[in-house]
Amino acid sequence: MVKLVIDNKPVEVEEGTTILEAARQNGIDIPTLCFLKDINEVGDCRMCIVEVEGRKGFATSCIQTVEEGMVVKTHSPEILEARKTILDLILSNHHKDCLTCSRSGNCELQALSIKFNVQKVEYEGEMSKHKIDDKSPAIVRDFNKCILCRRCVATCKNVQEIGAIDCIERGFSSCISTTYDHSLNDVDCTFCGQCIESCPTGALREKEYIDEVWEKLKDESTYVVVQTAPAVRVALGEEFGYPIGTNVKGKMVTALKNMGFDKVFDTNTGADFTIMEEANEFIERVKNKGTLPMITSCSPGWVRFAEKNYPDLLDHLSTCKSPHQMFGAIIKSYLAQKEGIAPHKICTVSVMPCIAKKYEASREEMEVDGNRDVDYVITTRELSRMIRQANISFRELEDSDFDDPMGEATGAGAIFGTTGGVMEAALRTAADTLEGKNLEKLEYTQVRGEKGIKRAELSLGGMPIKVVVASGLSNARKIMEEIKNGTADYQFVEIMACPGGCVMGGGQPIKSSKIRSAVDVRKLRADSLYSIDEASTIRKSHENPAIQKIYQEFLEKPGSHKAHKYLHTHYTAKEKYEI
């Protein structure tokens, strides 16, 4: 333990603690900007400087560790003046467009300006001008709002181990960019969106499709169907002041109905289809000595990663579309038939925790008979903006249920939103199918939890199998390398691009660096999904009566010709750099 004094308060902290952590542990806050715990600890913005007695110049509290007997002042007048100057300098080269900025209200730079009582622009002069990169269907980069904190760079490089972006040029021309300054669309970016989640400002955002969706809602002749992913309901509430992980399913459904969607469906039902198909595909592969291990394919960020980095191993990917694409295809075929509406009159909107799904929906394979499976993908954040636009008092809403005939989903579908969930849901169905009976066993706790890679050995129908669950692309790469060099002895692999799975997807409400340091956002959201599962009456996909009915009336059986037409896809090797 190390003893020191912070703001006249004697404190004791563990050796190796930074001054910032030591202060925060003792209820003293120090403002930060570039700091992102465990991810970006580089000390480049200077916002967190403090005075250390007997030392020339200020100390950088986010990277400097405590020393015995240190006397630290965190808010002397000199420090406050220096921090304000630093902020003034950052603002002097920032396009201050708060009124039209997607991050207004949840922007760390804006929050600091309020905190520091910035009432005028101190330094006016030349400003750098960058072009906006909005070529991709998923992500928009506006570096006129970038403060060069490098949180995105560290996330892409150290967490995801992609390294699609880095800082180029020097001094005034410094800028975050890509290989040869190409659009993110054309380089090795996977559209995981983790950089957006890390950015303190409005420099990175999803490509919005809000106006397009309102247009469709206005158009009387279009039947607009919306579906919401499992991870959305446990995060949307955060945008309306609920604690992290609160399940606001009922209010969310009411809001969507009030906004004028003709049908509100649950992507969890789509997930139940995915499980039916995926479990069946897995059993077929095992029985017929197909390519193993089979790898899940419901995370489009992961799929793009695989296509760009492991073009020779694409056979391993399950041919299943992701749940919302499957569901979109079912809506435009089965539901269209049932309701007597021409498929081209239906517009399908998916509310997703993900920005890669925007890209997925735009892939040319994702249509059947000329009908796009999903017309628009909006993120959890975009939905919250639409709810505000519609002037709906979210907190006052009554609860309501998803629409029939596909409203009812299982607990297996719910846990799709977290790492390990797809595996667990698939195992529930595969085990029952292989054993030929209804097993008691439901929970596969070995594949739960925060670890980036989780391995388990199980017995399914008397057959020993090895499975592995990886989340985050750096972990995905580790597993793929094992498969490539032949050391992998798994039969079934689940991969999600986002660390922690979709609950931490690139379209989820953005949490500030301070919140991310203090609480485990992933756990709170994931736990909420597991409680939805626990509270569900049906917890296995194949027991879902709605699913059984649609197979009876329409799809025949998992893996049938029809199921393949609507619910499966294929992958193609892609160039890493399309330039």
Next chain:
Amino acid sequence: MNGKAEPDDLNKLERLANNIKKSAICGLGQTAPNPVLSTLKYFREEYVEHVSYNKCRAGYCRALCNLVINPEKCRGCGICKRNCPVGAISGEVKMPHEINQKICIKCGTCADKCPFHAIEKQTI
């Protein structure tokens, strides 16, 4: 200098330089403001002349100087007149030309073009 500074801006400059010196992470940043700080210390009256009297002793700050044609050197070729973007220069061929200070925007084009270096900066 563009001639728009206020006397208080000198304090602002000094504060800025001191703050950068104390809060920069590396030696380069910590020493970058030194030229400003030492000239402020040793040549403060020149700074004051600039901001209070719009005067540049060294004749360096264009905004604080007039561009004038030295009649001794001018040969009346008319090149400056043709190149002046605001038509501030007048004069007959082979006679010394003149710059109308009310129109001149101090762009310096004439001085760059004059083949005889007849256009000079003059402190105000």
